[in-house]
Amino acid sequence: MNIIVCMKQTFDTEARIVLENGAVKEDGVQFIINPYDEYAVEEAIKLKEAEGGVVTVVTVGPARVEEAIRTALAMGADEAIHVEDEAAFGDEVTVSEVLAAVIKDRPYDLIIAGNQAVDDGSGQVAVRVAELLGVPHISTVTKLEINGGEVVAERDAEGDTEIVTAPLPVLVTAQQGLNEPRYPSLIGIRKASKKPIAKVAVAELGLDALAIARRSSVVEIVLPAAKGAGRVLEGDTGARAQALVRELRQTSKVL
Amino acid sequence: MDFRLSLEEKMIQRTVRNFVKNELMPLEQDVLRNEREGRPGLDPETLRVLQHKAKAIGFWGINTPEEYGGANLGSLAMAITLMELARTFVPFDFGGYADNILYACTDEQKQRYLIPTIEGTRRSCFALTEPGAGSDAANIRATAVKDGREWVLNGEKIFITNGNEADFAMVFAVTDKEKGPRGGITCFLVDRELGWRSERVRTMGEWDPAALIFEDVRVPEENVLGEVGYGLELAMRWIGAARWAIPARAVGSAERLLNMAIEYARTRTTFGEPIADRQAIQWMIADSAVEIDATKWITLKAAWMADEGMDNRHQASMAKLYGANMANRVVDRVLQIHGGMGYTKELPIERWYREMRVFRIFDGTDEIQRHIIARNLIKGHVRVDDFLD
Ligand SMILES: Cc1cc2nc3c(=O)[nH]c(=O)nc-3n(C[C@H](O)[C@H](O)[C@H](O)COP(=O)(O)OP(=O)(O)OC[C@H]3O[C@@H](n4cnc5c(N)ncnc54)[C@H](O)[C@@H]3O)c2cc1C
Numbered sequence: 001m002n003i004i005v006c007m008k009q010t011f012d013t014e015a016r017i018v019l020e021n022g023a024v025k026e027d028g029v030q031f032i033i034n035p036y037d038e039y040a041v042e043e044a045i046k047l048k049e050a051e052g053g054v055v056t057v058v059t060v061g062p063a064r065v066e067e068a069i070r071t072a073l074a075m076g077a078d079e080a081i082h083v084e085d086e087a088a089f090g091d092e093v094t095v096s097e098v099l100a101a102v103i104k105d106r107p108y109d110l111i112i113a114g115n116q117a118v119d120d121g122s123g124q125v126a127v128r129v130a131e132l133l134g135v136p137h138i139s140t141v142t143k144l145e146i147n148g149g150e151v152v153a154e155r156d157a158e159g160d161t162e163i164v165t166a167p168l169p170v171l172v173t174a175q176q177g178l179n180e181p182r183y184p185s186l187i188g189i190r191k192a193s194k195k196p197i198a199k200v201a202v203a204e205l206g207l208d209a210l211a212i213a214r215r216s217s218v219v220e221i222v223l224p225a226a227k228g229a230g231r232v233l234e235g236d237t238g239a240r241a242q243a244l245v246r247e248l249r250q251t252s253k254v255l
Numbered sequence: 256m257d258f259r260l261s262l263e264e265k266m267i268q269r270t271v272r273n274f275v276k277n278e279l280m281p282l283e284q285d286v287l288r289n290e291r292e293g294r295p296g297l298d299p300e301t302l303r304v305l306q307h308k309a310k311a312i313g314f315w316g317i318n319t320p321e322e323y324g325g326a327n328l329g330s331l332a333m334a335i336t337l338m339e340l341a342r343t344f345v346p347f348d349f350g351g352y353a354d355n356i357l358y359a360c361t362d363e364q365k366q367r368y369l370i371p372t373i374e375g376t377r378r379s380c381f382a383l384t385e386p387g388a389g390s391d392a393a394n395i396r397a398t399a400v401k402d403g404r405e406w407v408l409n410g411e412k413i414f415i416t417n418g419n420e421a422d423f424a425m426v427f428a429v430t431d432k433e434k435g436p437r438g439g440i441t442c443f444l445v446d447r448e449l450g451w452r453s454e455r456v457r458t459m460g461e462w463d464p465a466a467l468i469f470e471d472v473r474v475p476e477e478n479v480l481g482e483v484g485y486g487l488e489l490a491m492r493w494i495g496a497a498r499w500a501i502p503a504r505a506v507g508s509a510e511r512l513l514n515m516a517i518e519y520a521r522t523r524t525t526f527g528e529p530i531a532d533r534q535a536i537q538w539m540i541a542d543s544a545v546e547i548d549a550t551k552w553i554t555l556k557a558a559w560m561a562d563e564g565m566d567n568r569h570q571a572s573m574a575k576l577y578g579a580n581m582a583n584r585v586v587d588r589v590l591q592i593h594g595g596m597g598y599t600k601e602l603p604i605e606r607w608y609r610e611m612r613v614f615r616i617f618d619g620t621d622e623i624q625r626h627i628i629a630r631n632l633i634k635g636h637v638r639v640d641d642f643l644d
Pocket of ligand 1 (some may be wrong): 328381382383384388389390391413414415416458464504555613617618619620621623626
């Protein structure tokens with residue numbers, strides 16, 4: 001089975017984010033595999049181990065992305081394609097066009113991606129890739145099985161579980177709970193530094209840089225407001241409940 | 256000069272860091288509770304399961320030669336790994352390790368001592384220090400007298416790490432009084448079954464070393480490690496191997512502690528302001544950060560020199576002296592920043608405070624490190640400007 005994983009490197013959201021000139025300051029930031037994509041990598045490797053096949057990781061990003069690629073290779077992915085080209089760094093339209101162009105001429109049975117990236121959280125790219133390739137997609141998958149020529153997926157549907165089947169080839173996006181990503185093994189780490197990474201430029205993909213240029217732009221990035229100190233409500237249970245409802249209505253306006 | 260880790264080193268670092276974060280840190284409260292109730296921090300079964308999990312991804316015998324199934328990562332990767340492991344006080348190691356001097360075993364001895372130690376089925380201890388000889392280890396008094404095909408061992412060892420648990424001891428004893436430290440000390444591999452006893456020595460730390468007592472213990476002559484009269488060289492080789500590991504551990508623990516202090520200083524307010532806004536607190540944080548960074552590089556250089564096949568003894572002494580003292584200063588400041596909370600057993604700071612004190616004592620005291628460093632310089636073995644010229 002040929003499995004393709006779409007993977008993005010993101011900054012570690014557990015770390016402190018510093019904004020500088022309207023962007024996240026990259027200096028001193030830890031970069032990791034987007035956690036949802038890590039589930040995708042794990043699922044691909046698990047399926048390969050069970051069914052045989054080749055796992056290819058595809059990513060778009062600057063040179064620093066190599067670390068994420070090598071980590072995926074160390075976990076057990078076989079091959080990697082890295083689009084390191086300014087023309088590919090745009091918005092969701094750009095990236096999905098590039099990914100689809102990379103994937104389209106390759107043999108694939110299954111494409112797995114993260115449900116969203118934890119940095120900008122658009123949740124669009126993978127689904128757009130499926131549309132561009134003309135294959136079905138199942139998003140936010142928490143369980144995946146291959147059954148002959150089709151997949152059976154459980155997906156997270158607003159708290160309920162939906163069971164969806166689709167014929168191969170298909171694109172699925174991984175949701176938390178799909179699996180527990182493995183640690184890269186020491187042998188994997190050592191082998192990973194020797195595995196080749198194919199570098200591809202936008203022009204080589206037969207794409208017109210202008211046609212895929214970003215259609216949206218980020219106007220401003222702001223950090224969430226600092227969390228204020230908590231307040232302890234006083235009085236008996238009834239009074240506290242009333243005070244709480246009043247606060248939720250008037251101050252935080254969530255009701 | 257490039258101070259970056261290689262991608263491979265970085266992945267090793269990241270993997271160990273994640274292992275520590277996901278597998279070990281969640282056990283910290285259990286470890287504190289166990290220790291406070293007088294049990295080992297990690298029960299043997301939990302330790303075994305954790306080591307098994309690590310071994311499944313190849314983190315086992317990370318500095319053991321490949322011919323013994325190890326990964327033989329080298330000193331730099333080892334230093335990085337120790338820094339990561341020391342971010343928690345959970346008493347864990349990857350296993351698959353044997354004391355460096357056990358590689359001096361004969362082929363027959365390897366089967367009985369080296370390989371079972373690597374495989375974790377037997378435990379060793381290193382018994383050099385005596386009640387009457389610590390810093391001046393060459394002055395040991397334990398004796399071994401040849402009687403037929405056996406050596407008869409008498410004497411007492413003290414402060415022996417793992418001495419209560421060990422299955423065998425590497426014991427150093429005088430075999431030729433005339434020659435003394437110059438060819439008169441021999442190392443013996445002495446199984447507990449041969450008749451030595453151990454007694455727990457209570458310390459301020461969470462693990463206790465032992466006193467070992469040898470009374471007419473008869474050791475077969477095939478249990479000499481290395482050659483007769485070659486013991487002190489082996490002892491120095493053992494001590495040298497661990498020297499830069501102490502500051503490496505100091506870096507990891509100190510970084511964790513400093514992060515705790517920074518976090519606490521941000522949130523703890525007095526007189527209406529976070530204590531992080533007070534210069535008195537800021538200076539403690541700044542000094543700690545500078546000293547941690549200095550230790551990191553002095554230590555990585557010692558490890559790097561070992562990988563390059565250079566003589567790193569001077570560098571390792573500097574790393575050990577500076578790192579041991581850095582750790583003690585940092586943990587003291589971190590405790591101070593936490594105020595009364597720092598002194599309680601609610602937080603692990605006091606545990607680290609007690610544990611780190613021994614860094615300045617074992618593997619050569621502060622004073623002995625200074626003596627070595629100064630002697631190297633005064634005698635001209637090492638020049639002050641030896642490296643960057
Ligand atoms: C927890 C723990 C674990 C240990 N594990 C082991 C082990 O596994 N195996 C083992 O063999 N040993 C072990 N030791 C022993 C350790 O190596 C010795 O304690 C250490 O070498 C110091 O020796 P000493 O305690 O006899 O102190 P001493 O040598 O008596 O020193 C007392 C003081 O005098 C200072 N001093 C000594 N000589 C000089 C000098 N020439 N100039 C200036 N100052 C000097 C010392 O620095 C120290 O401050 C362990 C010790 C501890 C505490």
